Amino acid sequence: MKKIHLLLLKSFIRPFLSTFLIVMFLLLMLFLWKYIDDLIGKGFQWYIILELMAYASATNVAMALPLSVLLSSIMTYGSLGENYELVAIKSAGISLTRAMYPIFIVVCILSVSAFLFSDYMLPIANLKYYSLLYDAREQKSANFLPEGVFSNSFSNNTIRVQRKDPDGQTLYGLTIYSKDPAKNTSFMVIAKQGKMYRSFDDKFLVIELKDGIRYEENSGSGSGVYMPRRVFIRQRFTSTAQKLDLSGITSIKRTDESAFKSAFQMMNIRLLKDTIKILDRKLDSIKVTNYTMMTPYIKYLSLPKKPTTDSVKAIAYQSDWFKKQPLNEQLQAITNAQNEARSITDMLKMRVAAIDAPVKDQRSAFAQYQVKFTLSASCLALFLIGAPMGAIIRKGGLGLPVVISVAFFLLFYIIKTIGEKAAHEGNMSGIVGAWIAIFLITPIGMFLSYKAATDSPIFDMENYRRFFDQAASFVKKTIGRKFN
Structure with a gap:
């Protein structure tokens, strides 16, 4: 491998990895911001949230990879042009096309990897992600005891709390109705104050009650002797504890993944x-x-x-x-x-x-079949825009290249989303809807590649100013001759 190829590869791989990680992080933060209300306050274990974030990151690769290719290619060739390394490469008799050759091979490898990921890994990630997200959104809130409401979160128990302190643990005006179906007994507890906390194994919610009364009613049958009359018991207490099972609340109930496989x-x-x-x-x-x-x-x-x-x-x-x-x-x-x-x-x-x-299912299935190939094609199409764009603007870093990359990617993503939606709804052919964004930006990339190869000053504002000055002077002369 030539030294120039090694230099170009090093210049591309470093910004590609950094931009890919940054974009993945931003998309993950966007996911958390979108579903924060569905995840907070439901008592999930830490590994459930971590698993959901991992699946969300896998589904975000389809958006992060093309954007990273666009960003890194603009930054690479912009930095080479800014440091006059691209000029040195051209002076050595190496054209811009040959200078793009090693990075183009890397992007082709990334495109093939993206296709394999889209076909093998992405369906599994989507299945895991959407099924887990559905279960998380259906999970009951961990705010077991809201104020002024009879809560039925715990089986065979109905609890009402009149008021809670800001810490969320000190309770006032508690009323608890509890029933034991096995013994056919029930009781009610009324307490002026209480404090709740979880047990060490996180399986029970313990409520320490103070200054209250317990009312209990049972059949009165005992020791094998039947008694038709029921027994009513009233007990006053200064302190007692009520233990409630959390196994059916904090543990997420998973839905069978086969219910989502038809998507x-x-x-x-x-x-x-x-x-x-x-x-x-x-x-x-x-x-x-x-x-x-x-x-x-x-x-x-x-x-x-x-x-x-x-x-x-x-x-x-x-x-x-x-x-x-x-x-x-x-x-x-x-x-x-x-x-x-x-x-x-x-x-x-x-x-x-x-x-x-x-008809709708057949149309959507065909559109989704075409989308499987667009991820790899979008990496190549955006590279054809990013590499010549960086060589033309000759600016590296995270300034102007990021602005231009985001503008092109937003245009690409909006067209892609509209086309896929139209294909699913039947307003456009499945092939055209899935590939319309590629069809539109590929000629732009070829045009920019031609301009960069011929050293065309397409972004030289002085040329545009000179052109408009000449046009204005021509208009003035024409108008002057007409009136004279």
């Missing part, structure tokens, strides 16, 4: 192909069923027994023949035609719901 984001290319084939066969079956049901309603045309793409030849309407018929037969023919058209319309309206859902 297209959780499928790889092979599963998407099989799903598209199944949906195509289902649509063909529905079309045959609709055709069979519609055929008996058409009485005045001879239709083939099976659906066909060939047009059905209808008999030309002969107005002279219709006018020669008696008036009652004309009215009867018009009535029959209206009834037939109305029957076919009503039947088709009923069958729309049966075909609408499979």
